[in-house]
Amino acid sequence: MSNEQSEPGHGDSPAAWTAVVVMLVGLAIGTVAFYLNYTFDVDLLWVVWAGAAIMVIGLVLGFVLRKLGYGVNGPKTFAKSHD
Numbered sequence: 001m002s003n004e005q006s007e008p009g010h011g012d013s014p015a016a017w018t019a020v021v022v023m024l025v026g027l028a029i030g031t032v033a034f035y036l037n038y039t040f041d042v043d044l045l046w047v048v049w050a051g052a053a054i055m056v057i058g059l060v061l062g063f064v065l066r067k068l069g070y071g072v073n074g075p076k077t078f079a080k081s082h083d
Contacts (some may be wrong), residue, residue: 013077015070019062026054 010022030051037044069076 011072011074013066013070013074015062015065015068015074016072018065018070019058022058022061024053024054025059029054 013015026032028051030048033047033051036042037048065071066074068074071077
């Protein structure tokens with residue numbers, strides 16, 4: 001066995017982190033709005049859909065950043081040393 005590990009790149013890149021953070025923000029917004037909409041009978045259904053739209057924007061943003069070179073092993077990312 002070799003000591004050298006082959007890492008396929010588990011999304012540890014600026015593109016992946018940005019996509020995940022934006023999508024988590026959209027999920028949090030949508031979840032809070034959904035809770036307030038049905039618990040306190042406030043008309044916030046449009047905010048739930050806005051949260052869903054933010055999640056889609058995060059997904060698209062991740063693909064765009066990957067194509068711009070910020071993905072795993074992209075030309076604009078720094079190689080990580082695993083010493």
